[in-house]
Amino acid sequence: MSEEIPIYKQQTPEVAARFAKLRERPVVLDVDQLGKQFISPQGKIIQALQDINFKVHRREFVSVIGPSGCGKSTLIRIVAGLETPTSGEIRLNGETIRGPGPDRGMVFQGYTLFPWLTVKKNVMFGLKMSGKGSIEAEQDALQWIDLVGLSKFAEAYPHQLSGGMKQRVAIARALANRPRILLMDEPFGALDAQTRAQMQAYLLQIWENVDVTIMFITHDLDEAVYLSDRILVLKAHPGEVNEILEVPVAHPRNPNQFLNPEFLGTRQHIEHLIHPPVAEEEIETLPIKRMTEVGDDVY
């Protein structure tokens, strides 16, 4: 019986119980029949997103993954309010989103700290925008900086920080506003593998300890499986939902789980969704003639 159920669908009772609990939590983000068209410079219509439907529950960690150009960034930018949808709508706690706001924090792939402000002033930025007094904002900011482990650097300027530290400040800056949802568009994409692994661990710790819902874009399969409760797999041209799957890996997550069968099974399933397996004869070969001496073989 269990042989027919693929491994990525097999949930232990604990994991199943967690998903049951999650589904009962209030819906924070409701994406409803969302569509987005762009007009290319040549006047052609590009259907970037089409019929996107999904809900994110409170304190859930949802990742979005898909081939390049499938509209991941467009989707998260619409949720952030930086783009307007051409059809459908998005509701945050039941209210339709119109334009950007501090209830949706965003961490970008590029570094977007304000270079003229110190780490502390960067984190205070949102608090001051919402009219908080300087003293209160400063206290709040220092707490968030402490949370991401950068207390020593509160007075440093962004140009003095490494890439990973900049993204930690960006996370602190977004969280300081106490957003309903934290939107992250490939936030670790520009980091080296080691720093990235560390940042993933930090992010999980933050998520466990702070009341925040996370929508996370990545093109790294391991990252998606490691971090998420659910993964939204998109397909390209037009950008549509391919599958929404529940990750059967138990919480709390740790790097040893990378080799667990349910981890590998889930990873492989997504891999096949994004890049359907190709037969060997379909692999394109380059029209290269042999350019080396006979007997000078690679193998």
Add this chain to the structure above:
Amino acid sequence: MPKKHTSWFAVRKELPPRVGKLLALFSFLLPILIWSLVSYVPIFWHPGVIISDGGDSIYDTGDYVEKEVFAETNAELTESGEVLAKGRPSNPIYLPAPHKVVTAFYRAFTTPPRRSDQPWLHESLWMSIKVIFYAFTLSSLFGIPLGILCGTFDFFKRLHEPFIEFFRYLPAPTFGALAIAVLGIEQAPKIAIVFIGTFFQQVLVISSTTAKLDLSLLEAAQTLGASRFQLLTRVIIPGILPDLHRDQRILLGWAWTYLIVAEAVGSITGITWFIEQQGKYRIYDNVFAAIVMIGILGLICDWFLLEIGKLMFPWKGERANPLFRGIATLFRDNNRLPPGETPEPSE
């Protein structure tokens, strides 16, 4: 220790600071060296003769005569058996030797004007500085806000830039006659011409600087709850400040260029008047000194602004000259770490 080899002509690579400083010194020494060679070594140029003793010729002591003419005259004197003229090779008087220009620096300031109603050199210089100051301040007062608006809102860009693009091609001096007719013959028309020369460029340059600010910073600010007004005051203005400062330095250079034209309009005034006067009386030492003075004034002004900029924008990671840092600490409260003294990143 292996010797690190860096080519002096590597494409787009910075030279070591020591070499850089040396070359900066040479950039001044080289022209001075050429000037000295031409002035002091008779085999270079020296197309004429300064008469030291006229003999039976028509020349007086101190006259400048071209070499060929001098030779001809002496040939004629030899024929008629008269006393020859004597002299030594010399450059034309419009190229004074370096030491003469150096002494002229002092003498120009201490020589009283020929007529008592004429200004001293320092008064002329001060007049020029005032024209620059008023024109540039006035231009910045309107040009900076308008430039920022054009770079921020497409509305203002479309509304103003086409006309400004047209107007900036009209050479400022052509407004001379008009400026005098409207503003009289005092300093006002001169200020107006420097203003016209600066203002239109300023709007365009600052508009393009503003538009170059990284859009993602604005988007980040929006997701942090910044309103449109806050975007302008908290992101755009602080974000472009260092580039704006650099633009202003370049624009100030242009203003100096227009100054010389403006001062020649109507009744000639300021440093331009001084140069004109000295030229008329063929005191070329002073002409050179005055020209170099303008250069030095510009250079000092620019250097001052550059160092102020480094103090104002510590987040750019450039350290100001120790002299300026020292002055700045006098104004800063002591319990704060100076910017840039924070621990190095460790990761």
